[in-house]
Structure formats: C-alpha cells, structure tokens
Amino acid sequence: MLNIGGINQGIVIDHIKAGGAMKIYSYLNLENLDYTVAIIKNAKSNKMGKKDIIKIEGNLDNLDLDILGALDHQITINIIDNGVIVEKKNSSLPSKVTNVLKCKNPRCITSIEQGLPHIFKLTDREKGVYRCMYCEQAFDRK
DSSP states (O other), X not given: OOOOOOOSSEEEEEEEETTOHHHXXXXXXXXXXXXXXXXXXXXXXXXXXXXXXXXXXXXXXTOOGGGHHHHOTTOEEEEEETTEEEEEEEOOOOXXXXXXXXXXXXXXXXXXOTTSOOEEEEEETTTTEEEETTTOOBOOOO
C-alpha cells in the first residue's frame, strides 16, 4: 500500500471524482505557485469506489477554492493546521464562474471572439446545471 505523509499546514482536497485531480491542479494554477503538492490518483474509496486526492502544503490564503464546486460538487476541503484538521468544508456550487468552464457551442460568441471570458451562471442548483451567459448552452460535465 502506498503511504503519503501528512502535512503540517495547508489543505487536503478529498473526494475528487477519479481522474479529476489534474484538471483541478490546472484550474487552481498550482503549477505556477511555490507549494508542495501531492496528487493521489485512483485511491480506493468505500464511498466512491475510486477517488483522487490533492494535498497542498503551505499558506493558501491566495487560492480561490470557490471554483471547486463548479468542477465537482462532491469535493471535500480539509483545512490543516499543525498537522490537525481544523475545518472540513463541502464544496458548494458558486452562482457564477468565469473562465473555469468552457462553452462548447460552436455558434457561441466565445468561439468567435477569443478574448471574451467564458461566463457561466448556475441555473439549476439541485442538478448542478450551469449555462453560458451568452448563448444559454448547458455545460456538459462529461
């Protein structure tokens, strides 16, 4: 069994759908930040079967974790201080996200005007449906 050590200060992003950790790594822009990051892919999970986990060590005040709910609303965020979980948060669906989700409608203005931001609004909280602000195309999570 693989053993990844604990962290002293930082966060653990848990219950990521298997295969989703690299997308979250990219969206959080972790490759350009000076943090120690451990990515665990396809870890065994009683609840999910398989899951991904991201451990980030460091002072994370400048990380925008609100976008995680738009990417995967099942994610759990554990805040670690002095090696102990001090807070456990479930991700929530933000009402609006910018440049996180991409519109795939070829007729959308964002396909023609490359500089326009991709803005999506939450239109159905129960089902987690986001729609493009410009063309109303629903975002497909697949």
